[in-house]
Amino acid sequence: MESTVQINSKRLWDSLMDMAKIGATSKGGVCRLALTDLDRQGRDLFVKWCREAGCSVRVDRMGNIFARRAGSEPARPPIATGSHLDSQPTGGRFDGVYGVLAGLEVIRALNDADHPTQAPIEVVVWTNEEGSRFAPAMVASGVFAGVFDLEYGLSRADLNGTTMAQELARIGYAGDDPVGKRSLGAFFELHIEQGPILEAERQTIGVVTGAQGQRWYEIRLTGQEAHAGPTPMSRRRDALVGASRIVNEVNRIGLAHPPYACATVGLLNVSPNSRNTIPGEVFFTVDFRHPEDGVLAQMDRELRAFAPATANELGLALDLQQIWHSPAVAFDAACVSSVRRAAEQLGLSHMNIISGAGHDACYISRVAPTGMIFIPCENGISHNEIESASREDVAAGARVLLAAILDRAD
Ligand code: HGY
Ligand code: MN
Ligand code: MN
8 A cells, every 4th residue: 555644663663662761660661550640741741742743632521632633624523543641550661652652653644744634633542541540441431432420430539549530630631621422433542462362373463353341340358357376267257368269269260261251350458468467358359351241241140159158158248349341342343444454455464353451442432433453562461561562563553553544534
């Protein structure tokens, strides 16, 4: 596909590495938790680059950032792309930020070629995609898509009780624009796969047809703190023993629904967390995933059968709450075709794939024609400071993104 518009792969790579300096960790990753000062620094850098690229920039009340390149038909709904800048605590240099900066590179490349598009182009930064500091994940794109109301979104609090509203105001990203209720011509999100399939199949591009469903839970077990020495085993109400049995059951449930089910306990707090006091309380989270909502519901039933029985047996109080359910998603067929056609025209190896991770595109697909593009990541590792992708694949993904956007914007 000959085009005067060319992705500048060095500029894209350099932008990624410059952004990775913000919140850089000793092992080569990043820690830019949502709405921290480091997230603000990343946002400020992105906004600066967008303004240098001639974009107008707007921020909505959930802190979502919209950088807009004007089109020759300004009244047409924009063709949008983007992802997130917030990271996991031990995150990588590509998760989320790659989709944001590849979107900026598309605008830079269009500017270099002085190529007008009919529809405006917008690059979006969605607030708190990760759901690590503030649960649930994808909460701001969820408000944009009408899945959550604004008050719910703004009231999400971290484990210290600090709310998103407070942090948005503190870092200067509590925008004035209403959230959502505006049409997008299409939304494309470019992302690393975060799993091993593309690399194993030696495919450069993932034509993402959908994403698996997720259920997130918060579980609190309460027993009784007591002295680790004089308290006989028969008289204990040890919350950590109960939690460890449920953690093991979560893993069993994941293994019981092969090949796609995923089950994870990623966060666990023990109180008082003292080596010679029997734990009186344990708070922990459960993350279930599956491409079929029916299997996800079965996993839910198995957890809800096991946890109360275990708590009763050990004399523990159980508080089990499902805090989030994101059903499985199928992306827009026309957008999926645009991605596949772009990969074909660019002569890039490609395959259909379902996303194991959640993405803002999952919620945006409810309000706009949406597609996703994946590239491989090294050894399929992500949510890890060693997360990596090759310069060639990073450039290839951006070329597919450019072609898919032009396919819809002109
Ligand atoms: O959890 C996820 O799937 C995403 O990385 N937030
Ligand atoms: Mn991500
Ligand atoms: Mn992530």
